[in-house]
Amino acid sequence: MGPKTRILDAAMLVFRRHGFRRSSIEQVAEAAHLTRQALYHHFESKEALFRAVIARVHETALAAEAAAISEAENAGGFADVLAAGMTARMQAMIGSFDGSPHIEELYSEHLVHGRDLYQKYAALYAERLVATIARIARKQNLVLPQGLSPAEFARLVEMAVHASKSQHPAMQPVDAFLKDMVLMVRTLCAGVAPKSQNQPANRAGIKSRSPRSKAGARP
Numbered sequence: 001m002g003p004k005t006r007i008l009d010a011a012m013l014v015f016r017r018h019g020f021r022r023s024s025i026e027q028v029a030e031a032a033h034l035t036r037q038a039l040y041h042h043f044e045s046k047e048a049l050f051r052a053v054i055a056r057v058h059e060t061a062l063a064a065e066a067a068a069i070s071e072a073e074n075a076g077g078f079a080d081v082l083a084a085g086m087t088a089r090m091q092a093m094i095g096s097f098d099g100s101p102h103i104e105e106l107y108s109e110h111l112v113h114g115r116d117l118y119q120k121y122a123a124l125y126a127e128r129l130v131a132t133i134a135r136i137a138r139k140q141n142l143v144l145p146q147g148l149s150p151a152e153f154a155r156l157v158e159m160a161v162h163a164s165k166s167q168h169p170a171m172q173p174v175d176a177f178l179k180d181m182v183l184m185v186r187t188l189c190a191g192v193a194p195k196s197q198n199q200p201a202n203r204a205g206i207k208s209r210s211p212r213s214k215a216g217a218r219p
Contacts, residue, residue, distance in 0.1 A: 004042050006032045008056055011049050012096070019102030020050055020109040047113050054114045057096040058121040062128070065089035069132055073139075079189035081136050082129075083182045086161065089125070090178060094171050104170045129154040137192070145191030153188070160184035 001009075010031035014023045025046050029039040043049040068088030072081045097103045111118060134150040136142070144153050161181055168177035 003032075003034065003038065007034065007039055007042055007049070008053060011053050012056075015050065015053060015106060016097060016100040016102070019100075019105045020046075020113075021105065025049070050109070051114045051117060054110045054117055055121075057093060058117065058124075060096065061089045061092040062121070062124065064092040065125075065128070073136065078136055078140060078142055078192050079186045081132065082157065082189060083185050085129075085132065086157070086185055087178055087182060090161075090171065090181065091174075094174055094177075098174065103172070107170050126154060126158060129157060133157075141195050142192050143195045145193075156188055157185055160188060 007028065011023075011028045014027045014031055017023075018027065023046065025039060025043075026036055028046075028049065029036045032039065039049075043052065065085045065088050069081055069085040072084035076084065097106050100106065130150045133144075133153055137144060137150065144150070148156075161184075164177055164181040164184060165171060167180060171177045
């Protein structure tokens, strides 16, 4: 294990135990069995260290989501794949700070010191979700409801996740949050249907809106 990994492991331990505000570089250095000078060689401040921890949390969540989707894709339906991916992502994020008495502070501080990171990873989550929806719909020959594009459907899925968060601050209690989130995602997916042979598809792999028939068109 390299020193940077040791530092990040120690920082996660310290932040979980003391929260962001009461943690110090000295505490992290001690937990990593390094001198303060050695730690400063890798991270210039507590804020920089916290940002690195947050980035690591998001990278772990992305990897967990991708693995869950890959596994579910082999045997699950459309809703199963999306639910598996979203659940794995959220479990990874929650698990990073779960059990800490400072969990709400850590979530709020990550928006203060890492808002750009939040925006970066939110865009990555959305991009991957759009790609997953398009791929599964095409692979399983499905039509999204109301002629929605994969990007539009992905936006609704993310809105469902945010709605679940609003009911469960800091995504707690975990079981209730995940249950509500999956229920909302599956409800959205209930409108996805198999594409009939006479339904044209656009490049995104979804049903195209039908033009007005000649009989019903104005002269």
